[in-house]
Amino acid sequence: MTRYVIGRVLQAVVVLWAAYTLTFAILYLLPSDPMELQLAAAGLQLDSLTPEQVEAGKAQFGLDQSIGAQYWHHLWAAVQGDFGISLTQQVPVTDLIGQRIGQTLLLSASAAAVALVAGSTLAYVATFARWNPLRTFLTRLPALGASFPQFFIALFLIQFFSFQLGWFPATGTEGASSLVMPVLTISVLNSSILAQVLIKSFDETLSQAYITTARAKGLSRSAVHLRHAFRNAVLPAMTILGVIVGLTVTSAIVVETVFTREGVGKLAQEAVLSQDVPVVLAVVTIAAALFVVVNLIVDLLYPLLDPRISHTRDKVTPPEVVAV
Amino acid sequence: MSLVEIKGLDVGYVRHRAVTPAVIGLDLSVGESEVVAIVGESGSGKTSTANAIIGLLPANGRITAGSAIVDGIETAGARERTLRKLRGSVVGLIPQDPMVGLNPTKRIGAQVTEAIKLRGGTDSALDFLSQAGVPDPELRAHQYPHELSGGLRQRALIAIALAGRPKLIIADEPTSALDVTVQKRILDHLSGLVREQGISLLIITHDLAVAADRADRVIVMQGGRKIEEGDPATILRNPQDQYTRQLIAAAPRLAHAGRVVPRFDVRGEDVPDSVLTLTDVSKTFSISDQRRGRRGFNALDKVSVRVPRGRTHALVGESGCGKTTTLRIALGLESATSGSVVLDGTEISNLSWNQVRPLRRKAQLVHQDPFATLDPxxxxxxxxxxxxxxxxxxxxxxxxxxxxxxxxxxxxxxxxxxxxxxxxxxxxxxxxxxxxxxxxxPELLMLDEPVSALDVLVQEQILQLLADLQKNLGLSYLFVSHDLAVVAEISHTVSVMSEGKVVEEGPVAEVFTNPQSEYTQELIDAIPGRRVDAS
Structure with a gap:
């Protein structure tokens, strides 16, 4: 078991490093000049400086070094939690993110929780329903939910709940009521995806022979559904959890922009527009870290839920040696 | 009044608003403590009949006419609530495939206990496990299904059926997924149990021999209709219907009352040169388990096999005996730990994948499962x-x-x-x-259980085709099977394998009629169809 956990943690670290490196490479290849961006932020033109001043500036930010040296410098700093200085705002990136990450984490976590509850409930009811029209309707509902673009859902909610009913504020970060519509917007898509996967998994599980065995015992439909089908149906759907958490991060960019919430998503959107490389790099790395951690948790949960998964990875089961 | 009383039963499946009939006008009764067998091929309606009795027809299945009264309760058109009272406590089910019949995420004990609790009982699951013949029930009750062999899982399923204390047990092809000797032991045990406890038994099977061996009364179904009914001796000796006669003719072991009568006798003939020769082939897998740690597992131990040109050599044995590993090594898909493999004059055991590739033209494989072997x-x-x-x-x-x-x-x-x-x-x-x-x-066809997934009549046709092809094209076969009756139909020579070793080999006519090893004798004894001599 310990070996399995260590192995999976190391794997997670490698994935995180690869994500950082890939992002670094892509951002380096972008046709932008960090010096020019910083000067622009200070209200200066690159042309107005003498070549000596430019060289001095480059030396100050380490831009005169080779790409390899820059990469190692930034990677080592990032490991220590230092993502450098924002090019456009001239503040440490860590501070920028630190001020906003709480907002975004709250949004993401609430959205993931709502999606989890709503998605599984929908799947459970859709596969349990015996009245055919209801079953068909519930089974097709997720496809509808997954096909609405998020900005559209957001605008619809604002129009209806803020402007017409006045229940929730249309913008802002203040208070729990400002969280309701952003969370709804994100969880429509996520719960739809989860429900789709779960419904398929439920249908497959319910056609298994051991369900027949359970029914032949005389168990009620609800007992079969809950005690025999549920756990087995959830197993293949667990992989989707990682994807859903990943999606809440991407969704945060859209949602925070539309609802003008001061979060990491909005920061990322602005940073991309202004080519603020250190901020983008930091946001991508943090998103990747979140993704990796969730997947790690899912992987570690699997053996607890599925007795067939063993931790010794190189185990070869011998052909059935023991007959009765 | 019988326990099960079926009159003019029609069962159909609704697809695209049309009803496809599966059972047509069936009359059937099962008395108290009676053992009845329904025999038929896939699509004969035997499973639909069983499902109708226990109220487990699939969602699109309907009883469209007739009645099926079980223990005084009409199941045709009954509500789910009524049917539920029948399941478990009146009718128990032993499903077809033990490998998938148990919930993989629940312990064996819990799955048995569930059935006990449903009828309000307080007995221990261990009692039923040991009744079903599970050795060391305390250990098994704590294990999950994947930790048990197929035979043990089937016994656990029998324990679940017994746990409801039913009046009738329906056994749907209860052992067709198991090895012959395991099959025999489980059926013997089940027959003993129902006799002891006075439970009625309805066996659903495609195997007329199994039915004839076990049942008081046999019912033959084809295309949803009952075409023949009677006690086993009458049906086998004096079949009234053309189809029943075909079934008997297609099952060689019935025609010879469970004796295997080899088709070819090559004793005393010259042995042709070999297409394939395996000499002292061993294969060791490294396995680790939690109790004993890492160790080597000898899948094959100095196995020598020869396939003479133009003839059929059979590998016989139960699952885990190493016959599939032998086949994979002969095909060059797996490398031997030691020993030599010579295919048509070329030593292939130490060649690389690319070097073996041209040789693949000489040896081709036919798979067990015809439904999975073709790209859809x-x-x-x-x-x-x-x-x-x-x-x-x-x-x-x-x-x-x-x-x-x-x-x-x-x-x-x-x-x-x-x-x-x-x-x-x-x-x-x-x-x-x-x-x-x-x-x-190719010179050589490797046939891995090529007929075991097929119905009896189709089995016979495929074996005939293989025999014809051999005669016309001069092919050699390496034929892997667990069914001795099938082997006797097609093979000239045979190797009997057990636990990675060849325990006996020689011409089929010699090995099957005068077995030298205890194990071969045991395999021959396990062939069903010995109760009634049809000839």
Whole structure:
């Protein structure tokens, strides 16, 4: 078991490093000049400086070094939690993110929780329903939910709940009521995806022979559904959890922009527009870290839920040696 | 009044608003403590009948006419609540495939206890496990299904059925997924149990021999109708219907009352040179388990096998005996730990993948499961010509001609070239698989349980086809099977394997009529169909 956990943690670290490196490479290849961006932020033109001043500036930010040296410098700093200085705002990136990450984490976590509850409930009811029209309707509902673009859902909610009913504020970060519509917007898509996967998994599980065995015992439909089908149906759907958490991060960019919430998503959107490389790099790395951690948790949960998964990875089961 | 009283029962399946009949006008009764067997091929309606009795027809299944009264309760048109009272406590079910019949995420004990609690009982699951013949029930009750062998899982399923204390147990092909000796032991045990406890038993099987051995009364079904009914001796000795006669004729062991009568006798004949020779082949897998740690597992221990040219050599044994590993090594798919493998004069045991590849033209494989062996997206023509394409033989036109020739050889019409596997029956798919194996004009066909997934009548046709092909094309076969009766029908020589070793070998006529090892004798004794002599 310990070996399995260590192995999976190391794997997670490698994935995180690869994500950082890939992002670094892509951002380096972008046709932008960090010096020019910083000067622009200070209200200066690159042309107005003498070549000596430019060289001095480059030396100050380490831009005169080779790409390899820059990469190692930034990677080592990032490991220590230092993502450098924002090019456009001239503040440490860590501070920028630190001020906003709480907002975004709250949004993401609430959205993931709502999606989890709503998605599984929908799947459970859709596969349990015996009245055919209801079953068909519930089974097709997720496809509808997954096909609405998020900005559209957001605008619809604002129009209806803020402007017409006045229940929730249309913008802002203040208070729990400002969280309701952003969370709804994100969880429509996520719960739809989860429900789709779960419904398929439920249908497959319910056609298994051991369900027949359970029914032949005389168990009620609800007992079969809950005690025999549920756990087995959830197993293949667990992989989707990682994807859903990943999606809440991407969704945060859209949602925070539309609802003008001061979060990491909005920061990322602005940073991309202004080519603020250190901020983008930091946001991508943090998103990747979140993704990796969730997947790690899912992987570690699997053996607890599925007795067939063993931790010794190189185990070869011998052909059935023991007959009765 | 009988326990089960079925009158004029029609069962149909609703598809696209049309009803496809599965059972038509069936009359059937099962008395108290009676053992009744329903025999039929796939699609005969035997399973639908069983499902109707226990109220477990699939969602689109309907009882469209007639009545089925079980223990005084009418199940036709009954509500779920009524049917639930029958299940478990009146009718217990032993499902078909023990490998998938148990919930993989629940402990064995819990699955048995659930059935006890449903009838309000407080007995221990361990009692029922030991009644079902599970050794060391305390250990097994704490384990999950994947930790048990197929035979043990089947016994756990029997324990679940017993736990409801039913008046009738329906056993749906209870042992067809198990080895012959395990099959015999489990059926013996089950028969003993129902006799002891006065439970009625309804056996659903495709195997007339199993039915004749176990039942007081046999019912033969075909195409949803009952075509014959009577006690086993009457049905076997004096079958009234043409179809029953066919079934008996197709099951050689019935015709000979469970004795295996080999078709070929090559004793005293000259042995032709070998197409394939395995000498002292050993294979060790490294396995680790939690109790004993890492160790080597000898899958094969100095196995020597010879396939003479133009003849059939059979590998016989139960699952885990090493016959499939032997086949994989002979095909060069797996490398031997030690020993030599000579295919048509070339030593292949130490060649690389690329060096073995040209030799693959000489030896081809036919798989066990005809439903999984063909790519569902390939037409039959594409499947058959794929070996030619991969060895870059001929052009489109010549390949097409060869495909037609091959279809003709396996007795399929030319029109099948553009069909998809889903349009074919199991037997037809196996013919296509054989045609594909023949495409490269191999010397040797390796046949891995080629008929074990097929119905009896189809089995016989495929065996006949293989015999004809051997005669016409001079093919050699390495035939892997667990069914001694089938082996006796097709093989000249045989190796009996057990626990990675060859325990006996020689001409089939010698080994099967005068077995020297205890194990071979045990395998022969396990062949069903000995109670009644049909001849």
């Amino acid at each position: 997206k390939f037409t039959i023509g594409q499947s058959i010509t794929e070996p030619l394409v991969s060895f870059k033989i001929g052009n489109r036109k010549s390949r097409q001609a060869r495909a037609l020739e091959l279809l003709d050889q396996v007795a399929l019409p030319a029109s099948y070239l553009d069909r998809l596997p889903s349009e074919l029956s199991g037997g037809q798919r196996q013919r296509v698989a054989i045609a594909r194996a023949l495409a490269l004009e």
